[in-house]
Amino acid sequence: MAVHLIRAEGLHPTAYVASADQGDLPDVCQLVRAAFGAHDAPSTLLGVAVCKGGTECLHT
Amino acid sequence: MPAYLIRSAELYAGAPYAYAAVTPPGALIFTAGACPIDQQGQVTAPGDYVKQAELAVANLRTALRAAGASVSDVVKSTVYVASAEQSDLVAVWNVVHAAFGEHDAPSTLLGVAALGYSGQLVEIEAVAAISQG
Numbered sequence: 548m549a550v551h552l553i554r555a556e557g558l559h560p561t562a563y564v565a566s567a568d569q570g571d572l573p574d575v576c577q578l579v580r581a582a583f584g585a586h587d588a589p590s591t592l593l594g595v596a597v598c599k600g601g602t603e604c605l606h607t
Numbered sequence: 608m609p610a611y612l613i614r615s616a617e618l619y620a621g622a623p624y625a626y627a628a629v630t631p632p633g634a635l636i637f638t639a640g641a642c643p644i645d646q647q648g649q650v651t652a653p654g655d656y657v658k659q660a661e662l663a664v665a666n667l668r669t670a671l672r673a674a675g676a677s678v679s680d681v682v683k684s685t686v687y688v689a690s691a692e693q694s695d696l697v698a699v700w701n702v703v704h705a706a707f708g709e710h711d712a713p714s715t716l717l718g719v720a721a722l723g724y725s726g727q728l729v730e731i732e733a734v735a736a737i738s739q740g
Contacts, residue, residue: 573723593719595720
């Protein structure tokens, strides 16, 4: 499972999770929520087929 | 002042959405992905793409209203469908398109591998623009 998070300057983060297993997504959601703390901006959480890795990959 | 929707004569005229939108001076509203969940946080209508789309649209309307906007202020939406079947995407799109009516703002429709809530099949996010003051 790989995760790619775009912060969009804190306005609207989107977390992309390279998994087709819905069960993987809540863990990532908790990670993202913890990172944003009290600034719980509107967010979208998606499972995708392929995720970009490299330096922007938070979790593999 | 509503967003101005752009239609190019050089692009396919039959697309059920505008090709671009220009926002008025003012504030942008970013909605979270609207989900087919009730006020208890339960995903409704398991396995039913159309009914989940209808509730997601209703929740999107509520979120926009809370921000002082409506679907007629939306300048871009993205519709996520947890399916690899194109027919499921079209079924959801028909609900969203009907909700927007004549204000057929630019939109993107995607099939994704999974969505965040157990049993969730549809999610709709939107950016809206309103005049300030």
